[in-house]
Amino acid sequence: xxxxxxxxxxxxxxxxxxxxxxxxxxxxxxxxxxxxxxxxxxxxxxxxxxxxxxxxxxxxxxxxxxxxxxxxxxxxxxxxxxxxxxxxxxxxxxxxxxxxxxxxxxxxxxxxxxxxxxxxxxxxxxxxxxxxxxxxxxxxxxxxxxxxxxxxxxxxxxxxxxxxxxxx
Ligand code: DC
Numbered sequence: 001x002x003x004x005x006x007x008x009x010x011x012x013x014x015x016x017x018x019x020x021x022x023x024x025x026x027x028x029x030x031x032x033x034x035x036x037x038x039x040x041x042x043x044x045x046x047x048x049x050x051x052x053x054x055x056x057x058x059x060x061x062x063x064x065x066x067x068x069x070x071x072x073x074x075x076x077x078x079x080x081x082x083x084x085x086x087x088x089x090x091x092x093x094x095x096x097x098x099x100x101x102x103x104x105x106x107x108x109x110x111x112x113x114x115x116x117x118x119x120x121x122x123x124x125x126x127x128x129x130x131x132x133x134x135x136x137x138x139x140x141x142x143x144x145x146x147x148x149x150x151x152x153x154x155x156x157x158x159x160x161x162x163x164x165x166x167x168x
Pocket of ligand 1 (some may be wrong): 028033
């Protein structure tokens with residue numbers, strides 16, 4: 001069984017996916033964490049969001065350290081800002097798309113997998129039969145993102161987070 005969970009930012013798709021994974025004993029991949037892990041890997045080589053070398057990003061995406069996907073630092077603003085820029089590069093998307101698809105089809109995941117993130121149902125796993133789209137009220141999503149930032153050790157104002165999400 002392969003489940004694709006798409007949804008608006010901070011709508012709770014990660015939380016839902018983890019619960020589905022626990023309930024059905026599935027492997028779980030938060031696909032946004034791949035983009036964030038790549039951003040963190042780049043940050044550690046001195047990249048910042050105003051100075052992104054496309055060739056280097058492509059090279060790093062081919063040797064992405066998947067262990068970084070679980071690092072708390074991937075939730076910081078500086079990582080998110082690089083992640084959103086590199087996510088716009090077609091070659092990076094293609095490389096990470098391959099990783100996502102191979103996770104979904106990995107036969108060592110006996111009962112299957114749940115993948116959440118942008119474009120999962122439409123681009124990454126268009127043929128999967130179980131597709132969910134999660135949304136929540138702006139205030140609820142902003143509260144969730146605000147807590148996430150605090151957990152990552154960021155100082156943030158709820159008002160700014162709310163405005164930021166409203167503009168997306
Ligand atoms: O969902 P998130 O905020 O953790 O995603 C991090 C970044 O990666 C964000 O800029 C969107 C991008 N992303 C993407 O382009 N495709 C995905 N499947 C998941 C995330």
